[in-house]
Amino acid sequence: MGQLKSLRTIVMFVFVVLYWVAFPLYFRNSNYHLGVVITASILSCISLGVWLTFSIGRINIGQGAFAAIGGYTTAILTMKLGASFWLCLPLSGIVSAFVGLLIGIPILRLKGVYFAMITLCMTEAVTLVFLNAEKLTQGASGIMNIPRPGALTIGTITIIPAYQAGHYLYFYYLAAFLLLLVLIGLWRLNVSRIGWIFRALRQSDTLALSIGINVVKYRLIAYGICCFIGGIGGSLFTVSMQNIFPTSFRVTDSMYFMLYCFLGGLDYLLGPVAGAFLLTGSFEALRVVQKYQEGIYACLMIALMLWLPNGILSLRFRKRALGKELKPEG
């Protein structure tokens, strides 16, 4: 067991070094390769929020809505008020979380399929809101030419320099930093008491209630964090794309966020990251089939559920699980 743990640490370390040092150094002049990993990082971030709602036993197909809310918050604040991106980034998360909590109070009472249905409808509703609020969002034509982030200064000290044209490495590190931050945050949450409460909620609301857990409160906390992460991810995505449309995050995108979680495996915190990187990466590698992307995603979803319902990360542990079965004292 100890050996396995140290092996896991080494593998983790290698991945972090690859992600933080080797890849950006090697591809520092290739905006294309950097762009792919930037997208994958942001998508993993947003999917991690979905993963958190899975951990309390709710199927969330509404994450696209909160990514869109975050994106539009950033777009409107920077365009209309000229606010700094560094202010907008946390603010987008807060706005998303606020909306999420507000909607969460009635809908978190629902379970299973019902919750899934209403969150799916919500994605569509949010799209309609942005389509209709033409004064703020310019309707279907979307908001374009969103400014790149400026410098972040406290007093006279520049903490983060301003973005320079064509410099994708900037966004790479921004996205990588955010992903790492979200991962560490969720990992801490997951191993803390709150993490255990979330897992208790997944098993049974009634049981959790009976041992004195404030079910409503913790459900809202989980959903709020999920929406916060979604909002931040949406904000970063919008700024790196420099535009946002009501159709930027559609129902299918919300479904893909779920697919990333499932592909990686719902039992693992790294599941959504593995899923998002694998799918985004492999599609960029196989550009010829990009026309059939949705079809291939669809077949993948079906095949996954038929033969690998616990995700790719579950493959790694198969041997250990078998050993556990033979020696129950572990």
Added chain:
Amino acid sequence: MEQIIVNGLILGMLYALIALGITLIFSIMNILNFAHGQMYMLGGFVVYYLYGVYHWNFFVALGMCILFLAVIGAFFEKFFFRRVLRVARREESSMLLAMGTALLLENIALISFGEKQRGVPPVVDGVIQILDAYVPVGRALLFFLAFVLIVALLLFVQYTKPGRAMRALAQDKEATYLQGVDINRISMLGFAIGASLAGVAGGLLASIFPVFSGSGTAISIKSFIMIIIGGAGVVSGAIVGGFVLGMTESVGYGLIPGSMTYLLIFCAVILLLALRPQGIMGKPWG
């Protein structure tokens, strides 16, 4: 105003047909059929090609549409859902599978038919007047056909042997199995009927709404709203939900501009859920 109400009734009857299909599959197998809208879309294409392009008889085209979707539904049940329901440890699995089938059908349609919007001419020409409202005979025929289909389905579920088995399966799976019912066959039949209901609704509505490969998602969302309003898994709820949505949509499009209608409907649904989470006709659940 009479015009709006009559239109709402016609739409409501057809929507009830869609909602019945999804609620049938849901109650029998406890699967939310995300591909319902895509099955509706395929039904529309079957009618478009057979009736609109090859000029077959409309009723024959509808029959083919029922048959085609029933085969697809039975196929999905036998090869996908049966296995996943057996091996899955989480209820999410069947849902992701259903989404996968939805995306697959939509993508196949997109590749084979393209994005073009198509339509078919109405089946019968002429207009009749009811009070102050003018109703094209074609639409009145659709109303009538949908009504006949709904009644036929209700009679089938109520009085025939497989229908009774379906109702039993919806109530208690183990007890049904103990009574000697072939659960696999009944599930397959239920899925096939549910799918063909979506298909036949698509075929009927082909002469009102445009037929195109992307129409599925909107219909799926509408059918979710309908069963949320009425109460999932309850037959009367599906019919009520269908009529409520059809009427609201008709009134909304008549009085409020464009996409605002659906925004208001979404808000109303969320409000309804806060007050009565099980829907109008649904039974309370845990």
